[in-house]
Amino acid sequence: MRTFNTRAAALAAAAATAVAVLSPAPAAADVPPGQRGRVVDAKALAGTAALPSASANRLVSYTSQGVNGRRITVSGTVSLPQGAPPRGGWPVISWAHGTTGTADVCAPSASVPGGPVDDYVSITSAYLDRWVARGYAVVQTDYEGLGTEGGHPYMNGESAANTVVDLVHAARRLDHRIGRDWFAVGHSQGGQAALATAAARQRTGQLNLKGAVAAAPGGYDLHLTVDYIRQQLPGAQYALAFLPTLITGAEAADPSIVPEELLTDEAIATLLKAGRTECTARHREIALTFPLDKVFRPGADLAPLTAYLRSQDPVDFDLRVPTQVVQGTADVLVSKATTDLLVDALRDGGEIDYKVYQGVDHRGVLDSSFEDSFTFVEKLRGDRHPGGTR
Structure with a gap:
């Protein structure tokens, strides 16, 4: 999925308090x-x-x-x-x-x-x-x-x-x-x-x-994606390549997660549009040049997105x-x-x-x-x- 270093993987292990993904529906x-x-x-x-x-x-x-x-x-x-x-x-x-x-x-x-x-x-x-x-x-x-x-x-x-x-x-x-x-x-x-x-x-x-x-x-380690991008940590550009898929996928699973409320106008016009109309190879091309400080809307509540991603941790x-x-x-x-x-x-x-x-x-x-x-x-x-x- 993405390049995350050993320190990041250790953080993922320490933070893995994921809700079991296979809980049956009512x-x-x-x-x-x-x-x-x-x-x-x-x-x-x-x-x-x-x-x-x-x-x-x-x-x-x-x-x-x-x-x-x-x-x-x-x-x-x-x-x-x-x-x-x-x-x-x-x-x-x-x-x-x-x-x-x-x-x-x-x-x-x-x-x-x-x-x-x-x-x-x-x-x-x-x-x-x-x-x-x-x-x-x-x-x-x-x-x-x-x-x-x-x-x-x-x-x-x-x-x-x-x-x-x-x-x-x-x-x-x-x-x-x-x-x-x-x-x-x-x-x-x-x-x-x-x-x-x-x-x-x-x-x-x-x-x-x-x-x-x-x-x-x-x-x-999906729940680390948001912080990697926001903090511009090593591997953040790889993480950004998967964000269009992650955020549109989270929206499909939980409609209360609204990408337009989380992303900047620039990211909506570029990243989100690509996520809804194009495939992974194109996402990688876009991520290479998109500025990491222009991804998330200032003050956006990213906790629900992070919680959803954590809930799918195997x-x-x-x-x-x-x-x-x-x-x-x-x-x-x-x-x-x-x-x-x-x-x-x-x-x-x-x-x-x-x-x-x-x-x-x-x-x-x-x-x-x-x-x-x-x-x-x-x-x-x-x-x-x-x-x-x-």
Whole structure:
């Protein structure tokens, strides 16, 4: 997500009193389980998100449960392996993508060569193609509000976990050859989503969540973003690159957070506009030249924004299934120091396999970690570990 130094990570650890992100919505607001994971539409998929080694790639829309327990429609993709499925059906990789933005044009399923998120989706598709080539059905959610109605509640763990699991339900309804055993795998923003999925409460017995893989997971230090920018600390320019996504995502999760009340007129015209209409690569370009002292409106009450970001911190997750975390030492977006502290905290509440790759950066960790992650997942498939059911 951002470059924060070791001192900042230590501050994050000391300050991590996050409210548990996976607290269920009031029962009256919950979408009935039978309505979740229903296929709304399905058609052939083209573009960057289609996996070359798949026998079929489908663009789907399906029902899920969003923030505040409301029923939502989500878009995503389903890619099937070649050949006949094994007994019990193909195992599933449910992929949670990294930060692309909150505007509808940033939905990975809509990515095309040269498009606004192609620089990222082309890399993740190459990674996921290795899974489908080895016999895994691969499903990829766009998350709530990316390419579909409503805003995208960026880094909201509960919403992300719901969309990750409900796409597996939808895929099994779409093709009966897809099995019950599945794994949550994600990168960056999606690393937090994979951890949230691994910690989420059980919902049904129709699926068997065997484990999770989180690559360079974000979220641990989000609540430091505001202070980093205001105090112009080292790494503040990286933090600013994510502010358009953070603030529009917080607004989507909690409408009482109004970006126009927090940002200067200059920031509204530049940063906020970009957050609502453009994707992460463009946000990075803008952040390089935007003055840090012109971001927040003088006297603005930033406490609700900071509190929301803190509430999505994965530090207090109690993981219900074995989880692998992979991290590169040359990552300047999610630092190894930050991930070290997150893993130490997660080990108190779950089974963690932590792999570190020397000289590997934020996106490079996907290719570098594939064989270790494949071995980790294959072992869990072979074990009679009960996993979790959702």
